[in-house]
Structure formats: structure tokens, C-alpha cells
């Protein structure tokens with residue numbers, strides 16, 4: 045059973061060498077008959093998510109997700125197929141998705157509490173790590189529940205081509221907003237404008253003055269900022285928000301690998317411009333998942349929403365895929381293909 049093991053707690057930027065791929069573990073590919081509640085799964089798709097950096101710390105402050113255990117496989121959102129089951133709710137052949145899928149080929153699942161059975165298989169299964177998984181819910185909840193969007197609002201999204209950002213921008217367009225995105229390469233900027241339909245987009249790495257860039261791309265200011273990166277971008281955005289603006293604080297990836305978080309200088313504009321700024325965690329809104337599926341499945345089927353994934357093949361490439369999130373290597377949702385059924 046090939047596995048990706050977590051070596052030890054990490055300081056600074058994570059490296060491939062913080063993980064090790066081994067084939068030493070053995071697993072029996074059948075379950076004892078009378079042992080109720082076990083599931084044997086074949087893992088298909090693994091999700092690489094920025095929050096996993098927090099799990100590489102000894103204590104993941106403020107989160108209810110546990111840290112990784114040194115010497116054990118990493119785990120995260122994933123899609124798997126049931127090979128055998130003594131659990132009453134799952135049977136052989138079921139496709140499942142869960143937040144604690146081990147980074148290995150086969151898993152023995154002893155706690156099925158957080159597993160969901162995949163019902164709609166007329167979309168790519170890997171989408172359950174992205175658009176129909178946690179990033180999709182994050183974009184949906186963040187935009188519709190936190191941003192209070194109105195038709196005509198000017199929306200700015202950072203890390204806009206990623207798993208969450210690409211959807212936020214498309215939801216905002218469907219809502220009748222004017223949408224601007226930032227991303228870290230010209231290839232990503234091209235995707236934003238020509239695939240996802242953003243009105244404007246820019247490569248923040250080529251902009252020495254982010255305030256000037258925002259003034260150029262959002263000359264009338266910003267009503268809604270969907271925050272994915274934090275740091276200097278947030279500071280520049282605060283200077284460009286309109287009165288009564290909303291900021292959904294989804295993530296601050298620029299701060300995840302530094303011990304001393306950057307100070308924000310322009311917070312006074314929250315007062316002067318009556319801005320509402322709210323953080324949120326998508327898992328707190330999972331009661332909205334059925335409504336979300338009902339809304340977004342038809343949009344995918346009708347081609348009104350597009351979803352771009354960055355697939356790497358094989359567990360041996362999983363460490364570099366995860367680490368790549370923090371340098372912007374991924375173009376779209378980063379997925380690791382362990383097996384295609």
C-alpha cells in the first residue's frame with residue numbers, strides 16, 4: 045500500500061522533503077465478516093488545500109482540524125470507492141467523499157461519521173474535491189452568505205484562478221456584478237478573462253504598486269472584496285473600497301508560511317467607509333450543501349460555469365503538488381489522481 049507520510053512539524057515554507065512516499069505498509073484487501081462498521085476503500089482523487097499547511101504545525105491554532113501525526117499518512121478531502129464494507133450505510137461499489145481521506149492507495153476506514161455517499165456521478169468524480177467539495181462550498185457560502193452581493197456591484201477576487209477564486213468570479217458574473225481578479229501569472233490572467241469571463245484581471249507579481257493597479261482596474265472602487273491572500277493586497281484593497289463595502293475573509297495564504305504575520309496599515313478605512321469585514325469557515329455552513337448542489341449542478345450541466353483542475357498523476361507526485369500551492373504552481377484546483385476507478 046503506497047503512502048505519503050508526514051515526516052515532522054514544519055517551519056516556514058513546506059518542502060517536498062517534509063513528506064516521504066513509501067510502499068512498506070501492508071493492508072488486507074478483505075474485511076473480517078462479523079466486524080460491523082468497517083469500510084475498505086480504494087482511494088481515487090486527493091485534494092491539495094492550503095489549510096493543510098496549518099496541519100503541518102504542532103498546534104493548528106483556532107481550528108478544529110487536528111495536526112498531522114509525524115510518521116503517519118497525510119490526510120485531507122478525497123474521493124474513494126468502497127471495495128468492501130461491513131458498515132450498514134455503505135456497500136461495495138459506492139463512491140464516497142470525506143475530509144480525512146488518507147494519502148495512500150487503500151484505506152481501512154473505522155470512522156465513517158464524516159463520509160458522504162456521492163449521488164451524482166454524471167460529473168467528473170474529481171469535482172468532489174473541488175467545485176462539488178469544500179472549495180465549491182467555500183465560494184458559494186463566501187459569496188452569497190457573506191458578501192451580500194447586489195447586481196452591479198464591483199467585485200475584486202484575489203488568488204482568482206484557484207479552486208475557490210475561479211468560482212467566486214463566475215458566481216459574481218452570473219449575479220450581474222463587474223468582476224476583477226488578480227493572479228500570479230499571465231497564463232492565469234488569460235484564464236480569468238477568456239475562460240471564466242472576468243471583466244478584468246491582472247498579474248499582481250508584475251505590479252510594483254498594488255494600490256495603483258487597483259485604481260487602474262477598479263477606477264470606481266470596490267464594493268466586494270473576496271479575500272484569499274491577505275498581507276499587502278489587503279492593505280491596498282482597503283484604500284480602494286467603496287463606502288458600505290463588504291470584505292469576505294476566506295483565506296490569507298500569503299501569511300501561512302511566515303511566523304510573524306505582516307501588519308495591516310489601512311484598517312482605519314473600515315470605519316471611515318463603513319465597511320463590513322467577516323471571516324468564515326465553509327464547514328460551518330454544510331447544512332447548505334443540498335441547496336448548493338441544487339444550484340450549481342445545473343450550472344455545470346448547462347455550461348454556465350466552467351471548472352479548471354490541475355491534475356497530477358500518482359502519489360509520488362503528491363508532495364510537490366501540495367507544496368506547489370504556496371508558490372502558485374497550480375493552475376486551477378490542485379488534484380492528485382491516485383487511481384481512476
Ligand code: NDP
Pocket residue numbers: 093094095178179182203204205206207208209226227228229232272273293294295296297298299324325326327369370371372373374375376377378
Ligand atoms: P488555490 O487553488 O487558489 O491555490 C493557492 C493559490 O494561492 C496559488 O495558486 C497562488 O496563486 C496563491 N498564492 C500562493 N502563495 C501566495 C502569496 N504569498 N501571495 C499571494 N497569493 C499566493 O487555493 P484555494 O482556492 O483552495 O484557496 C484559496 C484561499 O481560500 C486560501 O487562502 C485558502 O486558505 C482559503 N480557503 C478558505 C476556506 C474557508 O473555509 N474559509 C476553505 C477553502 C479555502 P497565484 O499564482 O495567483 O499567486
